[in-house]
Amino acid sequence: MQTVWVLGDQLNRRIGALADADPATCRVLMVESIAKVTSKRWHRQRAHFVIASMRRFADELTDAGFTVDYRRADSLRDGFRAHVAEFDPDEVVATEPASYDGLEMLRELEVAVVRSNQFLCHYEDFAVWADGKKSFKMEDFYRQQRKRLGYLMNDDGEPGGGRWNFDDENREPPPKGDANPWADPQTSQLDDVDRQVITDLEAAADEHGGELWGAEPDGTWATSRRAALARLKHFVDNVLPQFGPHEDAMVERSWHLAHSVLSPYMNIGLLMPDEVCDAVQDAYDRGDVAINSAEGFIRQVIGWREYVWGVYWLWMPDYRSANALGADRPLPPAFTGAASTQMNCVSNCVETLHDKAYNHHIQRLMVLGNLSMLHGVDPWAMTEWMWSNFIDGAEWVMLPNVIGMSQWADGGKMATKPYAAGGNYIDKMSDYCKPCRFDRKKRTGDDACPFTTLYWDFLARHHDRFVKNPRIARQVRASEKLSDLPAVRERAVEVRRLLDSGEL
Ligand code: SF4
Incomplete structure (x- = not known):
């Protein structure tokens, strides 16, 4: 047999x-x-x-x-x-x-x-596509996927809605006030299977020297195909019409906004990427969702997700040890929960991570990932931390997203610029800064925003590396002209010390 x-x-x-x-x-x-x-x-x-x-x-x-x-x-x-x-x-x-x-x-x-069919483009086919290309942009790969798979394509071979990409409609800052228009995700009641797994995990950790972190399961995440299919239907019917405009926004009052929160199911097979995209295509064909919502979502699945998968296989195993910026600091205790933090943005993200094992992509990239790169955290430590804490974590997901996209540790193989930003960006895209004890505009002094201080220090520290990069050269040159740059760099040393000691 x-x-x-x-x-x-x-x-x-x-x-x-x-x-x-x-x-x-x-x-x-x-x-x-x-x-x-x-x-x-x-x-x-x-x-x-x-x-x-x-x-x-x-x-x-x-x-x-x-x-x-x-x-x-x-x-x-x-x-x-x-x-x-x-x-x-x-x-x-x-x-x-x-x-x-x-x-x-x-x-x-x-x-x-x-051969695996868990992705719509096998990594060998991705390697064929990438072969001989000087740079292989996600957008090019995505368009090829759209054409090949037929999602959101007109009969004449042109993209639905007349454009390939509606990103510019999907970067709105959060709505003002207390507006909370985003439907809550479905939840499940825990049953005997759940309770036995929780007991077994705690026992295994006790007996074998493991350690668990975070809140106990609360039914947020489906653990069967039937329940995952119900989550997909709930998303398409109730959340997808809102998906898009606030994709990059961060608010204290909602941990999910209009994100699908379906990635964990695709990553362990409870849902397949084609059935998820088919459901979104059907909703678009029925006229239930706007093109910017449908396109933004389909791009995440057949574009970004598959691109990351292809890149992982293309560059493994050396990719694990990439560390172009020579970053070697440990994870800040504020990330691991070993210390609380007065940085409201970080505090909100880590609290959500603790409660839900989840942050959405901008919280991962522009709060946690951004601070990690500005501070100089070892990229593999950051990768492992995200891998073990996020509900949708896996090595193939986290390596390209952390090493390539968020930490610029691969020296620009994947991202053409480092995703570095000070407090101004976070303020524009969130409601975090107003109640924060730090001032996002200040770069020196005890109440200076750590992101802002470290951002300018980062540009100065890596001046020679980035001054000729057209996507960030203007900011690097601006750092040269700061009259208080010596004081900023001095404050950055103190910020690093406080981040390392968990006192910030
Ligand atoms: S002021 Fe700085 S530390 Fe505070 S929430 Fe804004 S970005 Fe975060």
Whole structure:
């Protein structure tokens, strides 16, 4: 009998090796690895999300007639070896994993690997597209995906709405006042499966020296395909019409705004990217959503998400150690929860992360990522922290987004400029600064905004590297002209010390 080994982020009957599997001729193996659970300081909701989804998927397969060997083992390798020793399968097959190390492991264990269909562009096809290009821009890749896949395309081959990109309609600052027009995400009641997973995770951490962080699961995140499909319908019916205009805004009164919060489901297989895009295309065809909402969302899925996936495979394994700016500081205690912070923007993001295992992309990029780069945090430490704390974290997601996009650690292979900004940008796009004890306009003094101080210091510190970069040269030259630059740089030294000690 054949064994199909299903990994924890392949939880869908349509995926790879499972797509053609016949319950009469194959058995399914699933392994919960204690080494994995204790390998990082996981957010409780992240760890629960994966394990609860695995257990429910095993039940779903059993209900469909499969024999499922569901094991808890010290490691994935141990679980695999124990399964082979017990059942002596004719062959073990698995779908290509989403991580470089996972693929190495399967090769080492001589598991037959089936091509992954969890993305709409396989990474080998992405490599063919990228081959020979001097720079491969996400926008070019995205347009090619639109044409190839047919989303939001007119019959004459032109893009729907007459343009490829409606980004300029999707960068509005937050609405003034207390307006909170964004529909709440659906939630689920916790059940016995959830409660058992929570108990098991705490016990595994206690027994094996692991550490968990963050609030307990509260039903925000779906852990079954049925519930994930309901979340998708809720998004399309109630949230998608609002998606777009405030994509880049940050407000204290809403942790989700009109973000889909569907990425975790796509990243572990509960939803497939084509069915998510099909649902959005259908809503657009019915006239239920404007083109800027539909296009902005489709671009995130078939553009950015697939681009990041392709880039990960193209540049691994060296990409992990990229550190072009020589950043080597540890994570600030304000990020990890080891210290509170008076920076209102950081405090709001970390509080949301603690409660929901989630921040949206601008909070990740322009608050947490921005401060990390300005401060000089080691990019791999930042990658691992985001990977273990965000509900949708995975190495393939976090490496390009952190190393390439937010920390400029790859020296500009991915982002043509560093995403550095002072307090002014955060003030424009959020309601964080008004109640903050720091003054976003000040760059020196005890009440100077740390972002503003470190921003000017960053431009001065990396002057020679960026002065010829057309996308940031103007700001670098402006830093040369600051009359108080010596005082700014002196204040930056103090800000760094306070960030490191958790006193800011
Ligand atoms: S003033 Fe500075 S630290 Fe305070 S919220 Fe604004 S950007 Fe953040």
